[in-house]
Amino acid sequence: MKIVAVGGGKGGTGKTAIAVSIAKMFAIKRKILLVDLDVDNPCTYTLLSSKPEIIKEIYAFKPKILEDKCKLCGKCVEYCPVHALVLIPSKKILFIKTLCESCGNCMIVCPEGAIKEDKAVIGWIKEDKMDNLHLIVGEAKPGERKTDEVMTETIEYVEKIAENYELLIFDVPPGTGRGIYDAFKLADLVVTVTEPTMLGFHDLKKLYSLIRSMNKKSIAIINKYGLKGGVQDEQEEFLRNNRVQYEKIPYDEYMVKAYVSGETVVEAYPDSPSARSIKKIVKNLEKIMFRSA
Amino acid sequence: MNIEIVVASGKGGTGKTFISSNFSYFLNKKGFNVLAVDADVEAPDLILALGDVKKILYEENFEGQVVDIDYSKCLRCGACVETCRFNALSMSDEGPVVDYNFCEGFGTCALVCPVQAIYLKPAKRGRIFAAISNTGIPVVTGDLDIGEKNSGLLVYRIRELAKEYSFKFNARLIVIDAAPGIGCPVISSLVGARLLVIVVEPTPQSLKGAMRLKELADKLNIQSLAVINKYNLNPSFTRTIVDALNVEILGKIGYDDKVVESYTLMKPILETYPESKISSNLETIFKRILERLSL
């Protein structure tokens, strides 16, 4: 079983559309698991016209204050680094759930042992099965701060079922935090998707700092190649200097049209230049991952 | 006294930066002294949308804290490794090792160390800076180090720096490009603002985010107005938004490759395609905002 992580810049680079396209194309012949780790705003399922259902809840540690043991000494309030606890004088300890970082300091410092470990839902794991393509989505509760935790738990869940599939594809959100690190750690190959804009380049450089430090094999895809005024030349030079193999998907009107209609360009305009490049990329990936033509 | 206008969206990727950069450009062209603030530090593209940096005027480090271990006291008992809920500690032959990619600096490990060998120390998490962009508009923004996240405090510091520079540039209007979502960095972007412009795109998630944002603004006694961006992605849902979102809709903007191109060229569309339909819709919207502010 092979694992590919598709990472890249913020919304609009086309990373999710590419991850979904790769998944769908591989799924013609192989059993594929696509994992949406963009827990704040998962959108793989809209491109797949899928309605995944909740199969598991994800929890984080939250303190529970045992009021009969609590002596209102206020030590927990003092040691909470994010002020999620308030001492209401002579009354009780108030817990502000939305600020809690689940560090556990309060539980440790309470001299009365009046704080015990409780948990709260911070997100869900959802699933949908569509023939050869199975979809798992990690989704964080809206406004939830602990998105890395939601990602990490989704990854742990998926690790347990991964052996049933020939290929596992992680759709990783932009950024360089904990959840992304965990997905890259498992991957045999990291596919980075970028676009030839300054922000895209800024994000690409940051991502490669992480990839280099993890010593991961990677391939870059410059999406929307040929965009007027784009910095593709600088990006190509950067990738060459870092000895990273890269592919290009040309910018064409069909990509925009497909985005507007909510489909992947491979389905909507299969003969367009962008769609043909994606198919070529998938053939290359097939060779790399499975060493076959 | 300055007037702060916040452009936010409740859900990422809707086009806040597109709106806030063009709004800043519009105000500047109309003769207002404007200062642009990018509170979305994890994706600092406001200055890019305004032509990139021409000159940096000021910069400073933004710090947080992390733990460190005094190995001369350490017993290698492993209590710290077991306690850390962020997996930032692991045991090696030399003793426990801190992974600074994950250490949040909460110090739970320090609390369980039987010999107090762990202490907190400051650490650079990013930087904030003030610069002039190539469109001539001053911008205050920041940049985060790998693995770091935005926070209410960081946005607060950026806004403080912005206020300072607004005096230097005699800028009465401050346009703030908020972070996505409705968390702490957004609240920190909103408090004390005069007006909120909600950017919503025609998807159910975006509408939900916009409604939550409106609730937040109501609680903070801030007036809200809305703009529907990329309306052609789903014209029928656009109508749903008009009904569901209890906020004055200033107008609708379409999405096409002129938007993508302008963004790549790092120029506001008002500069690259001033005669386009998108530009004229933007101008109508911006004129309305000025009317609501009595300016």
Added chain:
Amino acid sequence: MVTSMGWSGRGYSRGRGGMWGYQAPMPQIPPPPSGSIRIVAPVDFSNGLNSPISMRTGRAPYIAVVDVSGGKIVNVNIVQNAAATAPRGAGVQLGQWILNIGASIVIAVSLGPNIDMVLRQVGVRVELVPPGTILGDALAKLGFVK
């Protein structure tokens, strides 16, 4: 799980604050004199009763603490707001301090969701005023001072 009560304050929690980590604590001030009510207002700069009430609360630069008795001002104390430097939960930290110092009234322009919740817990009375209001005028207008 806890092998020793390391939180007793030795070593790591000293330094810039005396409180946990590097964040400065809110200042200590004496309780309100008996027979007086304590009013708190976030202000933009320190100028006694002429201080303008700040548009921000949790991260306002200064906090004014006014003790009033029988329509007369007994004390005016303007302190730096250490909560402004809190990485998160500034409003909560300020709210906690307001409870600790025995204030029963808060005058502000607007309250963030967290501080609002904290103050509600003990029924602290909140009076909202327009931005730019001067502290002394607010006290008079609201009838605390004759």
